[in-house]
Amino acid sequence: MDHVDEWSALADAWARWWAPAAAPAQRAILDAARVGSGTRVLDVGCGTGELVAMAVERGAVAAGCDAAEGMIDVARRRSPDADLRVAHAERLPxxxxxxxxVALVNALAFTDVAQTLVECRRVGAAVAVATWAEDDLNELTVLERVVAGEDHEPSDETREEGHLGTLLAEHGFTVETEQLAPAPMVLADADELVAAIMFGESDELRAELRPDVLAAARPFRRPDGSYLLHNAFRWALARR
Known part of the structure; x- marks a missing residue:
């Protein structure tokens, strides 16, 4: 099974546990771009279609693409009237x-950045890019370190303040704004916490690491047994 097929197989779980995390950044982008009735919006690397659905709710004419067919299948169930296609960011159809x-939320880093931005510039008047902020602004990092162990890779300069704006400017865009979007994550109980943090891992590894994950998550546990993790996205909006 290749990487794209793996994402297809995990689409439903992604939609439940991780797709909602980006909602604050997605809403901020649509607000900043004044997306409303008749606005033509494309979400590149749309995953299970959350931004597309938000745009449709605002009356936009929405489209999306993702390389994983399973992701597009879920997005189509969510927004059956949207123009959703299986396609790569470097060759937008x-x-x-x-x-x-044109929006890219947690997508640009998985593409040929230069070619993707050329394509976004070709098809759209404005582009918005979002990514997780640096480790220090994401309490999720504490738990990710437990799961990844020695394989954990700390965030780099691509997730720090100023990077997205600089990147867009280097590719010929005029940056309008670059901001931070708080993205708190609430998980109802220990089972949900482990399921989310160990998304995509085997049942055996999930059982093995569960005690360590819950121990690391203790500072984020609330009196009702739920967990609150404070996180953040960085995003930028620019025009060609």
């Missing part, structure tokens, strides 16, 4: 000037 806004 839409004509020039098709969109008012």
């Amino acid at each position: 839409w004509p020039d000037d098709s969109f008012d806004l």
